[in-house]
Each structure stands twice: as structure tokens, then as C-alpha cells.
Amino acid sequence: MTLRPEFYHIHNGEQAVLPFFDSEYEARLAVLRANLEAQDCSVAIFTSMHNIAYYCGFLYCAFGRPYALIVTAQTTVVISAGIDAGQPWRRCYGDCLTYSDWQRDNFWRAVHHVIGLGQEIGYEADHLTMAQCAKLDVFLKPSRRVDLAAATMRQRMQKSPAEIALIRHGAQVADIGGYAVRDAVQLGAREIDIAMVARDAMEAEIARRFPDAEYRDTWVWFQSGINTDGAHNPVTGRRLERGDILSLNTFPMINGYYTALERTLFVQDVDKDSLRLWQANVAAHELGMGLLQPGVSCAAVTAGVNRFFEEHDLLQYRSFGYGHSFGVLSHYYGREAGLELREDVETLLTPGMVISMEPMLTLPKGLPGAGGYREHDILLITEDGNERLNAYPYGPDFNIVG
Numbered sequence: 001m002t003l004r005p006e007f008y009h010i011h012n013g014e015q016a017v018l019p020f021f022d023s024e025y026e027a028r029l030a031v032l033r034a035n036l037e038a039q040d041c042s043v044a045i046f047t048s049m050h051n052i053a054y055y056c057g058f059l060y061c062a063f064g065r066p067y068a069l070i071v072t073a074q075t076t077v078v079i080s081a082g083i084d085a086g087q088p089w090r091r092c093y094g095d096c097l098t099y100s101d102w103q104r105d106n107f108w109r110a111v112h113h114v115i116g117l118g119q120e121i122g123y124e125a126d127h128l129t130m131a132q133c134a135k136l137d138v139f140l141k142p143s144r145r146v147d148l149a150a151a152t153m154r155q156r157m158q159k160s161p162a163e164i165a166l167i168r169h170g171a172q173v174a175d176i177g178g179y180a181v182r183d184a185v186q187l188g189a190r191e192i193d194i195a196m197v198a199r200d201a202m203e204a205e206i207a208r209r210f211p212d213a214e215y216r217d218t219w220v221w222f223q224s225g226i227n228t229d230g231a232h233n234p235v236t237g238r239r240l241e242r243g244d245i246l247s248l249n250t251f252p253m254i255n256g257y258y259t260a261l262e263r264t265l266f267v268q269d270v271d272k273d274s275l276r277l278w279q280a281n282v283a284a285h286e287l288g289m290g291l292l293q294p295g296v297s298c299a300a301v302t303a304g305v306n307r308f309f310e311e312h313d314l315l316q317y318r319s320f321g322y323g324h325s326f327g328v329l330s331h332y333y334g335r336e337a338g339l340e341l342r343e344d345v346e347t348l349l350t351p352g353m354v355i356s357m358e359p360m361l362t363l364p365k366g367l368p369g370a371g372g373y374r375e376h377d378i379l380l381i382t383e384d385g386n387e388r389l390n391a392y393p394y395g396p397d398f399n400i401v402g
Contacts, residue, residue, distance in 0.1 A: 004102040007110035009095075012086025017212035018057040018093060019255035024162045025093040028055055031155055033073060036122055039146050043115055044071045044122035047132070051124065051152050052078070053256040054328045058092035059214070060084075066107045066132065069094075070114050079110050091214070108139040117141045122148040150338070156327050157339045158352050163257070164380060167326060167354055169209055170252055170259030171378050171389035177202040177250030178261045178392040181222055185246065185267060185402040188239050191227070195220040195235045202252045213255050221249035224267075228372035229362050231262075231320070240402065242268050245371035256328050261390050262358060262376030265399040273369035275396060277314075281361050282395045284308050285375040288322055288341075288357040292379050292386045298345040305359060306343075317363055323356040326378055353381040354389075 018025075032055065036044055045068050046052050052069040053059045058078055060067040067088075068079040076094030082101060089096035097114060099106040115121070118141055125147040128136065136142070159167065180201040184194045198220040207215060224240050227233050228247040240246070246265040251258060264278055287308050291301045305322050309315040324331050325339035338347050339355060349355070358376035363369055375394045379386045393399070 005100060006103060006106045007097055007099040007113060009089075010082075010086045010098050011089050011096075013090055016090045018091065019166070019213070019257075020057065020162050022093060024160065025056060027160070028155070029071065029076065032071060032152070035148070035151050035155075036071075036073075039122065039148075040144075041120045041122040041146050041148075042072070043119050044148055045069070045111065045115070045136075046071070046124060046148075046152075048124055048127040049256075049333055050156065050328050054152075054156055056093040057255075058088050058096075059216075059256045059329075060088070061216075068107070068111060070111065077114050079107060079114070081107075105135065105139070108135050112139045115140055118143050120144045120146065122146045124149045124152070153336055153338055157325055157336050157347075158350070159327060159354050159380075160352075163327065164352070164354065166254060166257050167259055167378070167380075168389055170254050170257055171261070172391070173202050173205050173209070173252040173254070174250045174259050174261035174378075175390055175392040176205050177220060177252065178248055178263060181220070181248045181250070182265070182399070182401050185240065185265065187242060187267065187402060190237045190239050191222050191224055191235045192237055195222040198222070198250055202250060206252060206254055210254060217253045219251055221247070221251070223247040223249075223372070225371070226365060228264075228374075229364070230372065231358075231360055231374060240267050243271065245270075245274060245373075247372055247374050249374075249376075257326075258330055259326060259378055259389075260356065260376055261392055262374050263392065263394055263399055264373050264375060265401055266396075267402045268400065270396065270400055271369070274371065277361060277363065277369040278373050278396060280309075280312050280314060281359055281373040282375060284359045285357060285377070285394065288359060289377065289379060289386065289388065292349060292355060292357060292381060294349055294351055294381055294383065294385075296349050298339065298341050298347050298349070299343055301349075302341050302343050302345075305341075309359075309361075314361055317361040319360055319362045323358050326354045326356060349381045351381050351383050355379060355381065 065081040080088035099110040177198040180198040322341035325336035
């Protein structure tokens with residue numbers, strides 16, 4: 001009879017070049033292990049893409065299957081699905097144990113094999129579902145569960161020099177996508193055609209700069225006319241017309257790290273009402289970038305931009321917060337919510353944080369200047385202020401095109 005193991009090792013081929021040197025992962029794990037010790041936890045089990053990628057470099061693609069990273073005082077072990085064969089081991093810092101599909105819950109049997117019973121277990125309460133939490137209790141019988149979600153998020157919010165170097169590349173690649181959009185705009189062109197040109201330009205540049213990486217999930221949102229009213233509206237086949245408002249949104253992913261560039265443009269000309277709104281949003285953008293200083297709270301930055309819009313009778317057209325952290329999978333696959341420019345976030349900005357400024361005004365159809373006005377830059381908080389990492393120009397002087 002053919003052997004059908006519940007789990008097994010598959011060390012197939014040679015280990016690949018990881019996104020960062022081993023020393024980077026060791027430094028991250030040292031902080032984590034100190035946190036585990038402070039909370040009297042003997043082991044951590046992470047199930048989110050964010051923390052698994054952050055602590056070991058492996059970025060999974062679930063397709064309905066669970067994945068995990070187990071961290072003890074001495075070891076790190078990825079728990080991966082058999083459908084991926086040797087790729088998780090090749091792309092992780094540490095070891096990898098693979099579970100089979102022959103029997104339901106082999107994932108938890110593999111986890112049990114590594115962790116055992118009765119441990120004080122750290123986990124992510126904001127990611128593990130109630131059903132999976134129940135299975136954790138059944139298979140591992142922990143003496144105690146400790147939620148590590150907030151602590152690990154705070155660690156990810158503070159970027160290392162190696163992360164900052166990678167994010168710089170990402171911002172530059174986003175700019176390349178922006179220039180590709182600008183060059184492709186012409187009357188009658190479809191949104192989808194322009195978006196594909198920019199996506200291809202960014203993916204080619206990522207492959208040139210990072211020849212050893214995995215390439216995935218780089219994309220472009222390019223919206224026109226009524227489609228600009230939402231920041232995350234999908235691309236369509238709408239054809240561009242003279243006087244259209246446009247929204248350029250480029251999102252490269254490099255080794256699991258997202259960056260972005262977003263700009264308002266117009267096709268060939270802009271009417272006076274639209275120009276007034278565009279200029280007001282650009283002014284708010286510049287004000288907001290100036291407010292991003294070490295020691296200032298996210299709430300205070302938000303209040304400052306709110307005051308500007310209130311003074312110009314535009315605050316009612318703001319649709320969401322003014323910015324957020326950028327890092328591992330931020331923010332398409334979830335946010336580092338402790339670092340967001342909102343009224344209810346009191347986090348103080350500190351050097352090493354990377355955050356966007358992205359004010360948006362949306363005026364509904366029927367109002368003068370109707371459309372969505374959006375600018376977006378990524379900034380690094382420094383010891384004496386901030387550094388803007390995007391370089392693509394914003395505003396009417398450069399972005400009336402076609």
C-alpha cells in the first residue's frame with residue numbers, strides 16, 4: 001500500500017536568495033523572542049502572510065489551505081502545504097515541514113509535531129478564525145494563549161535600514177509606472193490598455209533590479225471620468241475623452257513589500273472648477289507632507305489637514321483617512337493599522353517609520369468639477385523631518401496630458 005504520511009520534509013533543490021540577509025531575519029527574531037520571554041510564552045505560531053513573510057521571508061499563496069510559522073527560543077519552522085512542494089523551504093529562513101492533503105487537519109497535526117502539548121502559545125488573534133482557534137485548542141491544548149498581533153504590528157511599523165532600502169527601490173519603480181501611464185494617455189485609449197503598459201514597465205524594472213526575486217501582484221489602477229470617484233475602483237474598458245479627469249495608481253510589489261504612487265491627471269485640458277479643486281487638493285497634500293514630523297501624532301496630522309479642507313469648505317468631500325504605513329503587504333493585504341492618519345490614532349511618528357500622505361476629494365456627478373482628486377506620496381520619517389521617496393511630479397503643471 002502506498003504510504004500516505006500526514007507530514008514530511010521536502011528539501012528539494014538549493015535554497016534561494018532571500019529578500020534580506022540572514023542577519024536581518026535574526027535581528028527581527030531576536031526582538032520577537034525577547035517579547036515572547038517578556039510575556040512568558042514558550043512558542044509563537046503565526047498564520048498571517050504578513051508575519052510569516054516578515055520573520056522568515058516566505059510569502060505563501062493560500063488557495064484555501066492554512067500556513068504557519070512556528071518560532072521557539074531556538075528554531076523557526078514553516079508549516080506549508082504539499083501542493084507547494086519544495087518552494088517554501090527554498091524561500092524561507094529556517095526549516096520547513098510540509099503537510100499532506102490525505103486527511104483533514106494534517107496542518108494541525110504538523111503543528112502539533114513541532115509544538116507539542118500544553119505550551120504557552122503566542123498567536124495572532126486578528127488573523128486566526130474562531131474555527132481555527134478551536135482547532136488550536138483541540139490539537140495543542142495550550143496552557144495559555146497570548147495575542148501577539150499588536151506587538152508584532154508595532155515591530156513591523158518601525159523599518160530597518162534594509163527595509164528602507166527596499167522601499168526606496170519600490171517608490172522608484174512606482175514612479176516608472178507613473179511615467180508609463182502619462183506617456184500612454186491619448187484620446188480614445190482604454191483604461192485597461194494604459195494600465196497594462198504601466199504594469200509591464202514596472203514588472204520589467206523589478207526583474208532587472210531584483211533578478212533573484214519572485215514576481216507577483218504588481219498592478220495598476222487607472223481610472224477615468226466617473227470611475228475616479230473611488231480610490232480602489234477596478235480598471236475598465238472605458239475610453240478616454242477630452243477633459244476627462246484621470247486617476248493614476250501604480251502599485252509595485254517587491255519581495256512582499258508594496259509601494260505606491262497616485263496622481264490626478266486631465267486629458268488635454270481642465271475646466272476652471274476642476275482646476276480649483278485639483279489645486280486645493282494639491283495644497284492639502286503639500287500641507288500634509290509638511291506635517292509629517294517626528295514626535296507628531298497621527299491624529300494631529302489629520303486634524304491639520306482637516307482644518308485646511310474645512311477652511312475651503314471641502315471637508316465634506318473627503319472620503320477616508322490621509323495615509324498609512326507601508327511595509328510587508330501594506331496595505332492591499334491588510335494594514336499596519338497602528339500607523340494611520342486618522343482622527344482616532346494617537347501613534348507618534350518616529351524616525352524609521354514609512355507612511356503615505358494621500359488626501360482625496362470626491363465630488364459626485366452633477367456638481368461643478370465632479371470627480372475624484374487624489375495625490376499620494378510615500379515618505380520616510382527622519383530625525384529632523386521627512387524624506388519624500390516618490391519623485392514623479394504632482395499638480396497641473398505636469399499632469400495635463402494626451
